[in-house]
Amino acid sequence: MSNCSCIPFKGTKEQQKKLEAAIEKYKDQSGALMPVMQAAQDIYGYLPIEVQKMIASGLNVPLEQVYGISTFYAQFSLSPKGKYAISVCLGTACYVKGSGKIFERLKTVLGIDDGGCTPDGKFSLESCRCIGACGLAPVLTVNEEVYGRLTEDDVDKIIEKYKALD
Amino acid sequence: MADVNIKFNGIPYSVPEGITIIEAARLVGVNIPTLCYLKDINEIGACRICVVEVVGQRNLVASCVYPVSDGMEIITNSERVFNSRKHNLQLILSTHDNRCLACVQNGHCELQKICRDFGVDDVNMFDGEINHYEIDDSAEHMYRDNNKCILCRRCVAACEKVQGVSVIGPNERGFNTHIGCAFDQPLGDVACVGCGQCIVVCPTGAISEKDHTKRVWDAIQDPTKHVIVQTAPAIRATIGEMFDYPIGTNVEGKMVSALRRLGFDKIFDTNFGADATIMEEANEFIERLQNGGTLPMITSCSPGWVKFCEHNYPEMIPNLSSCKSPMQMLGAIIKTWYAEQNNIDPKDIFVVGVMPCTAKKFEIGRPDQSASGYPDVDAVLTTRELGHMISRAGIDFRNLPDEDFDNPLGESSGAGTIFGATGGVMEAALRTAAERITGKQASEVDFMEVRGTEGIKEATYNIGGVELNVCVCSGLANARKVLDAVKNGEKKYHFIEVMACPGGCINGGGQPVQPSAVRNFVDLKSLRAMALYSEDMRKSIRKSHENPAIQKLYTTYLGSPGSSKAHRILHTSYVERDKF
Ligand code: SF4
Ligand code: SF4
Numbered sequence: 001m002s003n004c005s006c007i008p009f010k011g012t013k014e015q016q017k018k019l020e021a022a023i024e025k026y027k028d029q030s031g032a033l034m035p036v037m038q039a040a041q042d043i044y045g046y047l048p049i050e051v052q053k054m055i056a057s058g059l060n061v062p063l064e065q066v067y068g069i070s071t072f073y074a075q076f077s078l079s080p081k082g083k084y085a086i087s088v089c090l091g092t093a094c095y096v097k098g099s100g101k102i103f104e105r106l107k108t109v110l111g112i113d114d115g116g117c118t119p120d121g122k123f124s125l126e127s128c129r130c131i132g133a134c135g136l137a138p139v140l141t142v143n144e145e146v147y148g149r150l151t152e153d154d155v156d157k158i159i160e161k162y163k164a165l166d
Numbered sequence: 167m168a169d170v171n172i173k174f175n176g177i178p179y180s181v182p183e184g185i186t187i188i189e190a191a192r193l194v195g196v197n198i199p200t201l202c203y204l205k206d207i208n209e210i211g212a213c214r215i216c217v218v219e220v221v222g223q224r225n226l227v228a229s230c231v232y233p234v235s236d237g238m239e240i241i242t243n244s245e246r247v248f249n250s251r252k253h254n255l256q257l258i259l260s261t262h263d264n265r266c267l268a269c270v271q272n273g274h275c276e277l278q279k280i281c282r283d284f285g286v287d288d289v290n291m292f293d294g295e296i297n298h299y300e301i302d303d304s305a306e307h308m309y310r311d312n313n314k315c316i317l318c319r320r321c322v323a324a325c326e327k328v329q330g331v332s333v334i335g336p337n338e339r340g341f342n343t344h345i346g347c348a349f350d351q352p353l354g355d356v357a358c359v360g361c362g363q364c365i366v367v368c369p370t371g372a373i374s375e376k377d378h379t380k381r382v383w384d385a386i387q388d389p390t391k392h393v394i395v396q397t398a399p400a401i402r403a404t405i406g407e408m409f410d411y412p413i414g415t416n417v418e419g420k421m422v423s424a425l426r427r428l429g430f431d432k433i434f435d436t437n438f439g440a441d442a443t444i445m446e447e448a449n450e451f452i453e454r455l456q457n458g459g460t461l462p463m464i465t466s467c468s469p470g471w472v473k474f475c476e477h478n479y480p481e482m483i484p485n486l487s488s489c490k491s492p493m494q495m496l497g498a499i500i501k502t503w504y505a506e507q508n509n510i511d512p513k514d515i516f517v518v519g520v521m522p523c524t525a526k527k528f529e530i531g532r533p534d535q536s537a538s539g540y541p542d543v544d545a546v547l548t549t550r551e552l553g554h555m556i557s558r559a560g561i562d563f564r565n566l567p568d569e570d571f572d573n574p575l576g577e578s579s580g581a582g583t584i585f586g587a588t589g590g591v592m593e594a595a596l597r598t599a600a601e602r603i604t605g606k607q608a609s610e611v612d613f614m615e616v617r618g619t620e621g622i623k624e625a626t627y628n629i630g631g632v633e634l635n636v637c638v639c640s641g642l643a644n645a646r647k648v649l650d651a652v653k654n655g656e657k658k659y660h661f662i663e664v665m666a667c668p669g670g671c672i673n674g675g676g677q678p679v680q681p682s683a684v685r686n687f688v689d690l691k692s693l694r695a696m697a698l699y700s701e702d703m704r705k706s707i708r709k710s711h712e713n714p715a716i717q718k719l720y721t722t723y724l725g726s727p728g729s730s731k732a733h734r735i736l737h738t739s740y741v742e743r744d745k746f
């Protein structure tokens with residue numbers, strides 16, 4: 001699992017307060033771990049080691065247990081979203097039209113894995129299911145922007161474009 | 167409890183209600199193979215090797231978790247059962263690095279045995295994509311090779327439920343599932359305590375101790391080295407298992423013989439180190455008691471426990487006795503006193519500890535464990551490694567004569583012997599402390615309340631008018647309970663003995679691996695402990711301070727227990743470590 005420990009953790013005091021409140025709220029219930037992890041995912045957008053340690057300490061559960069769960073369920077992410085979050089559709093229509101190759105190309109160009117984020121925090125990459133734009137297959141999105149009918153070469157151009165922005 | 171009537175393979179039996187099919191099978195002499203099941207701690211029904219037919223049930227059931235009921239007819243030996251087990255094995259092998267010849271477990275592997283039993287000759291039946299994992303050899307005491315892991319999760323259960331350490335677990339999902347630490351950090355970087363309890367329950371060669379046999383062979387071959395071996399109290403009670411003796415056979419004499427034939431220059435007994443530990447520890451305890459020192463004092467001979475304390479209860483480091491472990495004490499005595507007496511430069515002495523413990527491999531590299539300026543101990547062999555060396559050397563263990571340890575550091579008391587079982591250190595310390603406190607010879611040397619294999623034992627003794635509350639625990643999950651109770655004021659003890667492994671060193675992580683077929687149904691701890699308590703009974707000297715060699719060590723060299731020289735050589739210090 002791509003875990004970008006290279007991106008420094010930038011949690012704020014407010015975020016920490018919110019997480020502590022969530023821990024306080026669920027602490028004495030059985031099965032507190034999942035809801036607290038969900039809350040943390042919402043607060044921070046991802047679950048880096050710093051956040052998982054707070055959860056483990058707060059609920060008095062092993063860190064490995066938190067980590068195991070965070071890598072088991074797709075709803076948790078270990079990397080922050082990049083400034084430009086790229087999402088490649090691997091739904092059936094897109095896949096048939098070669099989105100798998102596009103995804104691979106992006107991994108190579110960016111040097112990150114599914115769920116990863118570049119060390120400068122600029123790009124993150126993930127795969128997703130059908131986004132309802134099958135007519136444009138294969139499709140990817142960068143933040144809100146949709147790009148369709150892609151070829152592998154388009155990938156490089158799109159990346160160049162966002163690299164040029166800052 | 168009521169009995170129920172059931173049939174195994176057509177033959178009627180009556181067995182207690184509420185037990186599982188596998189337990190019932192054991193009672194009536196039917197063996198069922200297991201890969202994931204570990205009684206009480208890993209009952210997850212995951213591997214499905216233990217499947218059997220229950221007449222009237224459409225699907226095969228996992229016998230390790232399925233309870234018997236009245237009138238149940240169970241079939242364990244049908245073609246259908248065999249085929250299902252074989253199929254499951256083939257699936258396991260499809261992602262398994264099956265190069266048995268180069269595997270540490272070759273010949274002892276539970277997976278290998280079951281494959282042979284079920285005629286799995288087509289190991290490549292379901293070959294497809296397989297994950298390649300890097301071997302994690304970051305920890306001092308062990309390595310993990312996930313290419314050989316079958317995800318039975320026994321190690322996870324041992325680490326979590328027995329030890330309360332919980333640094334390993336399943337990461338990721340599906341095809342990528344693997345056992346690892348949080349954030350897939352190397353084991354050497356997390357709060358693993360080195361106990362090796364994961365190793366002794368693993369049915370495969372996926373996890374194993376780091377091999378020190380090479381260094382030992384090299385030292386023995388090196389003519390410039392004076393190579394001294396010392397064996398922990400518990401080894402004599404377990405090494406016989408490597409040579410097919412019944413569990414709990416004391417083979418001390420043959421073990422010493424074998425060591426001599428391996429070419430060690432001197433064979434000493436860690437029991438002597440244990441006696442020295444008692445001299446120092448009893449003295450430290452009395453000083454703390456009489457001078458308002460930090461109480462409860464907690465024993466420090468189990469390096470897995472010490473590391474656990476440093477990671478999880480750093481605030482209790484002042485409670486730890488500053489005594490080195492018996493192995494380290496004896497190593498230090500060898501490289502100082504013995505070296506001086508025999509005119510040997512300590513740099514030319516190579517000390518090997520044969521230990522029931524993998525954490526000892528970590529302990530020898532700790533700071534403040536080099537009394538002579540050189541490490542007190544240079545290599546640690548587990549019981550298993552020594553067994554393998556003896557086999558390799560072609561020594562016919564069972565036909566060896568019985569021989570004695572060398573003197574003077576081979577002399578020991580019964581108190582030293584029982585160090586190998588939970589409660590033994592406490593009892594040994596009480597035997598000496600009682601006489602030191604009262605100034606009188608005590609006729610009673612047996613402290614029965616602290617014996618036995620329960621995880622937590624308590625007792626109160628009145629010694630010379632002082633009420634002493636003591637507690638003995640083993641298995642770190644139990645240690646957690648005890649320490650939490652002490653911390654929140656629920657319990658007040660003067661003296662606590664902690665051993666990392668459940669039952670103490672006799673059940674250590676370096677001991678011979680018994681397959682689950684034995685482990686699940688035989689009380690290893692009691693059988694092995696018995697071998698030590700009967701030796702204690704047989705000994706003429708049963709108190710550490712009456713060991714004449716110990717007396718000589720103090721009169722000619724150290725002065726009195728707790729002297730500054732004794733402190734320099736026999737005591738150590740601890741460090742705070744990260745919780746995660
Ligand atoms: S783990 Fe067992 S089956 Fe696998 S290679 Fe080693 S000995 Fe063979
Ligand atoms: S050696 Fe002990 S603490 Fe370390 S992983 Fe194994 S069971 Fe857990």
Ligand code: SF4
Nearest residue numbers: 315316318319321368
């Ligand atoms: S390392 Fe051994 S005990 Fe642990 S899951 Fe793998 S096979 Fe089972």
Ligand code: FES
Nearest residue numbers: 089091094130133
């Ligand atoms: S499959 Fe990609 S948008 Fe529908």
Ligand code: FES
Nearest residue numbers: 202211213214230
């Ligand atoms: S399912 Fe019963 S031993 Fe694994």
